[in-house]
Amino acid sequence: MLTPKSRGSLSEIVFATMQSPSPSWAPVLSTLADDDEDLHITLWTLYELHYRGFESVPDELEWQPELIELRRSLETSFEQTLRDRVPSAAPGGEFAQTFFDFVEDHEGPSLATYIHKTADHEQALELLRMRSIYHLKESDPTTWVVPRLSNRTKAAVMELQFDEYGCGDPARLHAGLFARGMDECGLRPDYGAYIDDVPLEVLETNNAMSLFGLNRRLRGAALGHLAAFEVTSSIPSRRIAQGLGRLGIPEAMIGYYTEHVEADAVHEQLAVRTICGSLLDEEPALRDDVFFGAFTCLDLEDRFAYRMLATWAA
Amino acid sequence: MSDLEHADVILCPGGPMLLRGDHVVEDPDGNLHPTTRPVSAVCRCGKSGSQPWCDGTHKVIPKQNRP
Numbered sequence: 001m002l003t004p005k006s007r008g009s010l011s012e013i014v015f016a017t018m019q020s021p022s023p024s025w026a027p028v029l030s031t032l033a034d035d036d037e038d039l040h041i042t043l044w045t046l047y048e049l050h051y052r053g054f055e056s057v058p059d060e061l062e063w064q065p066e067l068i069e070l071r072r073s074l075e076t077s078f079e080q081t082l083r084d085r086v087p088s089a090a091p092g093g094e095f096a097q098t099f100f101d102f103v104e105d106h107e108g109p110s111l112a113t114y115i116h117k118t119a120d121h122e123q124a125l126e127l128l129r130m131r132s133i134y135h136l137k138e139s140d141p142t143t144w145v146v147p148r149l150s151n152r153t154k155a156a157v158m159e160l161q162f163d164e165y166g167c168g169d170p171a172r173l174h175a176g177l178f179a180r181g182m183d184e185c186g187l188r189p190d191y192g193a194y195i196d197d198v199p200l201e202v203l204e205t206n207n208a209m210s211l212f213g214l215n216r217r218l219r220g221a222a223l224g225h226l227a228a229f230e231v232t233s234s235i236p237s238r239r240i241a242q243g244l245g246r247l248g249i250p251e252a253m254i255g256y257y258t259e260h261v262e263a264d265a266v267h268e269q270l271a272v273r274t275i276c277g278s279l280l281d282e283e284p285a286l287r288d289d290v291f292f293g294a295f296t297c298l299d300l301e302d303r304f305a306y307r308m309l310a311t312w313a314a
Numbered sequence: 315m316s317d318l319e320h321a322d323v324i325l326c327p328g329g330p331m332l333l334r335g336d337h338v339v340e341d342p343d344g345n346l347h348p349t350t351r352p353v354s355a356v357c358r359c360g361k362s363g364s365q366p367w368c369d370g371t372h373k374v375i376p377k378q379n380r381p
Contacts, residue, residue, distance in 0.1 A: 097327065104373065152317060163351045234370030238363070265368040266355040269326050281317075 001192040003054045004045060008038025014070070015045065018057045025066035039074055040203035044195070046071040047210040051137060052191055075211055079218075082208060082296050090291035095280055096272050102294065103231045108302035109309055112236030115243035123312050124247050128187060129194040130202050130308070134209070135178040135256075136191045139164035144213035145222045150282055156274040157223070160230075160267050174259070181253030201304040208296050220286030223279055224293030227271035232298070233264035328380040330355035330368035341366045 003019065006012035010033040017023045033039035048054065049062040061067060091098050115124055139161055146157055166172030179189035188194065212222035241257035276290055324332040333339075333354045339347045347366055355368035358381035362369045372380050 100328075100373075159352055163353070167352060234368075235373070238369060261369045262355070262364055262367045263351065265330065265370045266332065266351065266353050268370070269324070269329060269332055269355060270353060273324070273326065 001048070001052060001054050001190070003056060004041055004192075004195045006038075007041045008034030010034065010038050011042045011045070014042050014067075018045075018054075018061055018067075025064070028066050028070055033074075037200050037203070039077070040200060040207055041195075043071065043074045043078065043207050044203050044210075046074070047207065047214070048192070050210075050214065051140060075215070078204075078207060078211060083292065085299055086292055086295050090288045095277060095287075099227060099272050099276065099290075099294070100231065102291065103228055103298065106295075106298045108298065109305040110236065110239075111305045111308060112239040112243075114309060114312070116239035116246075117243070119243060119247070119312070121247050121249075124244060124249060125185060125187060127308065128182065128185060128253065130198055130304070132178070132182060132187070132194055133192065133198055133202055133206055136175050136182075136189070138175040138178065140175075141209035141213035142222065142226050144210075145219050148216040148219050149279070152278040152282070153223075153275060156270065156278055160226075160270045160275065163263060163267070174256070174263075177252075177256045177259060181250070181256045184250035184252040199304075199307055201300065201307045205300045205304060208300055212293055218289065218293075220279065220283070220289030221293030221296065223271070223276050224290035225297040226293075227268070227276050227290070228294035228297035230264050230268040230271040232301070234261050234268065237261045237264065325358075326355075328377065329372050330358055332356075339366050 003015050004011075006015050010031045013027050013031045017025065017028050033042065045054075046067055049057065049067070053059055053062070091102055111127065115127060119127070142157065142164075143161060146154055146161070149157065162168075164174050166174070166176065170176060182189040209222075209225065212218045212225055237257045237260035241254050241261070244254045244257065280287055280290065320334075322334050324334075326332060333349060333356060334352070335349075337349050337354070339349070339354075339356060341347060356366055357364075357368045357371075359372040359375060359379070361371045361375055363371065
């Protein structure tokens with residue numbers, strides 16, 4: 001993957017320094033982000049050093065102290081922003097039903113309904129390009145969490161992740177299904193290909209998952225995010241599949257969404273009951289963070305949906 | 315109950331029946347449906363559009379009518 005285009009002073013200096021044969025690190029730590037887009041494209045790029053990296057950036061820079069220091073500084077700011085957005089304390093009561101009710105009671109706009117009934121062909125392809133930033137590394141942020149868990153929760157996460165990763169069959173790996181769908185749609189199936197086209201809301205969504213996954217202290221938020229994601233997937237996936245069918249989108253991409261109708265009907269039960277359930281049995285103090293992660297998942301999806309619906313209405 | 319309990323079948327309140335492992339499910343018309351994933355969710359509300367598997371539809375029916 002190539003490094004993204006810079007979106008301001010901070011990303012410009014960071015991307016240039018990462019690719020310099022004789023880097024000078026001081027300016028990386030003394031430059032401030034111009035705005036949220038500049039901050040988030042920088043943070044996304046720093047996170048990518050821990051996933052697949054970039055062709056023009058030496059692999060050794062994954063643990064460059066100045067880049068880690070910068071990442072921590074950007075993460076601190078982003079985490080505070082996310083926590084400030086949470087409107088109320090975590091609800092009490094028996095966990096599983098309380099969690100399902102929490103997600104059900106959350107009101108927000110639905111991109112799936114728009115794709116189902118209203119979107120035109122180009123709008124559907126635009127959504128796929130936006131979603132590709134996550135779907136082409138689907139489930140990877142959750143995998144960071146696995147070694148940070150006790151045995152019960154670790155086994156529960158792997159029961160779900162094994163299905164996400166195709167049960168060992170690369171042809172069934174969810175990220176691979178999406179890549180084949182992209183290819184058949186005439187879109188680029190390569191990882192991160194559309195990063196320069198995505199708005200702030202997509203960067204925030206992806207960075208939140210990496211933030212939660214890569215920080216052990218945020219394991220509760222990571223698994224709460226996972227559960228909210230799964231609980232809001234089955235029915236919307238069916239709507240999107242039907243919308244893509246209406247628009248004549250190739251079968252491979254429709255198949256990606258129909259796979260998620262049944263898979264995520266299983267995964268939502270596992271994520272809430274066996275994964276978050278066992279986590280909170282053992283570490284009840286993480287309950288607030290489970291709901292923090294869940295709210296963040298729902299809220300960031302709302303922000304992205306408002307952004308796209310406003311763009312398409314214009 | 316042990317902390318390491320690992321049931322073969324989990325009845326989810328208000329939702330599906332989870333089946334761990336490989337099974338073949340016969341639907342009311344006598345058609346056979348093999349499971350294809352490590353854990354499968356069998357519809358219990360009767361409203362799924364993907365019978366015999368759950369598709370999350372139980373969440374859009376009134377709570378008193380859920381299994």
